[in-house]
Amino acid sequence: MSLIRQDDFIASIHQALQYISCFHSPDFLAALHEAWQREASPSARDAIGQILINSYLCAQGQRPLCQDTGIVVAFIRVGMDVRWDTKLSLQALVDEGVRRAYKDKSNPLRASIVMDPAGQRLNTRDNTPSVVHVELVPGDKVDINISAKGGGSENKAKLAMLEPSDSIVDWVLETVLTMGAGWCPPGVLGIGIGGTAEKATLLAKQSLFAPIDIQQLIARGPVNRAEELRLEIYEKVNRLGIGAQGLGGLTTVLDVKILDTATHATSLPVAMIPNCAATRHVHFTLDGSGQAVLPVPKLEDWPQIALDASAPLRKVNLDNLGKQDILQWLPGEKLLLSGKLLTGRDAAHKRIVDLIAQGKPLPDGLDFTNRFIYYVGPVDPVGDEVIGPAGPTTATRMDRFTETMLTKTGLLGMIGKAERGEATVNAIKQHQSTYLIAIGGAAYLISQAIKSARVIAFPELGMEAVYELEVEDMPVTVAVDTQGHSVHTSGPIEWRAKIANIPVFIS
Incomplete structure (x- = not known):
């Protein structure tokens, strides 16, 4: 019989x-690196x-x-022989670990959780409360799967109550096409099948904890219907040509995970939740011997890559820019x-x-004339950042x-x-404006291009405040030009046609 101490549990969550x-x-890095090596879309x-370079920089700088930095979701399996040295509830224990982690001065994490979600939506300032699922199981250990789920991917979660004769594959393909690129592909699709509406959704979320192993499955072949579905969905989703960041390309998903359970004879609940490129x-497991021991990452395990420097890049001075440019x-x-730009997200836009x-x-000093706005809610700086x-x-x-805003x-x-x-x-076409994209999943890499930052409006909004940023060689891509041509429309169409001519898409 193990004794789980309060301090060990909280410190392990932190x-x-x-x-x-x-x-x-490591499994995600390997799959992403393999996708980068075979990707034919520039x-x-x-x-x-x-994304890979950003990953290395974050591992190196521990940022x-x-x-x-997500909403915390924990699936906790508690052995029925476990004893606890605490007077706190399990929810309170997890929340205290979250609080300490997100307010850690060495690496503060952005607090994104708001209370009164249908009303004032006030930030709780410490990213609590978390979402905790508990199961009692035989044994004397506490088994924890914990994740920090970003809003961009979580917002694309889907649930359908299909008819038993409906095609799960067809529903997935139709649904993925409606999800856009806000979930930051390439990532992993988690699918839950069966049970009831809430059970299917929980299964989809739980499936995302499994390691990426689709290539091993391809090599050995499926042994059940769920594995057959994984392979079929993996290939057919990638044949959609959506590609990284929705720009068009060979890899949209790195893996497809499926968990299923029994269901009512008249029902076929199916839920799908994506994990983004910052999965x-x-x-970890607690057995009463102390805090959790996590594997020590080695920087040499990160793939060393260089971006293509041969393509010509247009350098833009934001401080001397007009419509003719x-x-x-x-x-x-x-x-x-390079130059100065403003920031703003949902809350700031609503105020404006x-x-x-x-x-x-508008507040003094807030002038958008001939300027660009960057949709960002940054993490607080540390050290000399x-x-x-x-x-x-x-x-x-x-x-x-x-x-x-344009008018x-x-x-x-x-x-x-x-x-x-x-x-x-x-509207962009009518006003001869433009929309540029930066890469989701490259946040730390992008921050290296930011040379100064100051809040100029709505400071009470925290990370939603309007900043003025001075940037130097910040990389972006023209996603919608002044004529209304969108690469998120043309790119997937182009690559869908190219992939159709590949006899065996996944080797």
Whole structure:
């Protein structure tokens, strides 16, 4: 019979969350590196390359892989012979570990959790409460799978109550096509089948803890229907040509995971949850002997790659930019931005458009005329950093504000990740604006290009405040040009056609 002490449990949660914020798992790195090696799309290969370089820098500097350091989800299996040395509930124990991890001064993690979700949505400031699932099992150990799930991928979770005769594969393919690139592919699809609505969703989430092993499965062949589905979905999703960051390419998913269970004779519940390119999870066991012991990463295990420096890049001075300049930019063209830009996410956009609607002036110093806005909520800096990891957030959430921003503020262009909606693309074309993307999953790499940062509006919003950033050679790609041409539309179509001519897509 083991005795689990309060301090050991809390310290293990703290340690695990710090660990997964900085270190990709070896299986994910290997799969991503393999995808980079075989990728034939220059844009997708560059995106994967940036993610791999970012991963190495984060491991080296022990800083977050992504600015969105996630909502904490823990699946805990408690042995029925375990004794506890604590007066706290299991939820309170996990939350205290989360609190310490996210407020760790050596590597602060962004607090993204808001209370009163249908009302004021006030940030709890310490990323609590977490989501805890508990199962009592035989034994005298506590087994923990813990993850930090980013909002961009979690927001793409899907659930369907299919008819028993419906095709699961067809539903997955149709659904993936509606998900866009906001989940930051390439990643892993977790699928839960059976049970009830909530059970299928839990199975989908739990499946994402399994190591990436699709190539081993291809080599040995499937032994049951779930494994047959994994292989079929893996190949057919990749044949959609969505590619890294939705730019079009060979690899959209690195693996497909499936867990299933019995269900009612009239039901076929199916849930799907993607893990993004900053997939963060770890497993550990407590047996009463002390804190969890996690594997020590070795920097030599990270693939050493270099981005293609032969392609010509257009250098852009943001401080001397006008409409005549952006008219020359081509869809898919890579740019290096230098100069000053502004930031803003959902909360700041809401404040701005409300002030405009009320006929009130914007805060002093906030002027968007001929400027770019970067959709980002950065991590706090440490040491001599001017800013912490600062990758882009999903741009579609700002679509509802874009017409007003382009019409009323003099805004020249926008920077984010993933596609824009049809109405927004039309507004960009009408105003001869442009939309650029930075690579989701390369937050620390992007922060290296930021040379200064200061809050200029709405400081009470925390990471949602409006910053002015000064950047030097910040890499971006033209996703929607002034004529309304979108690479998130043209790229997947182009690569879907190319992949169709590959007899055996996955060797």
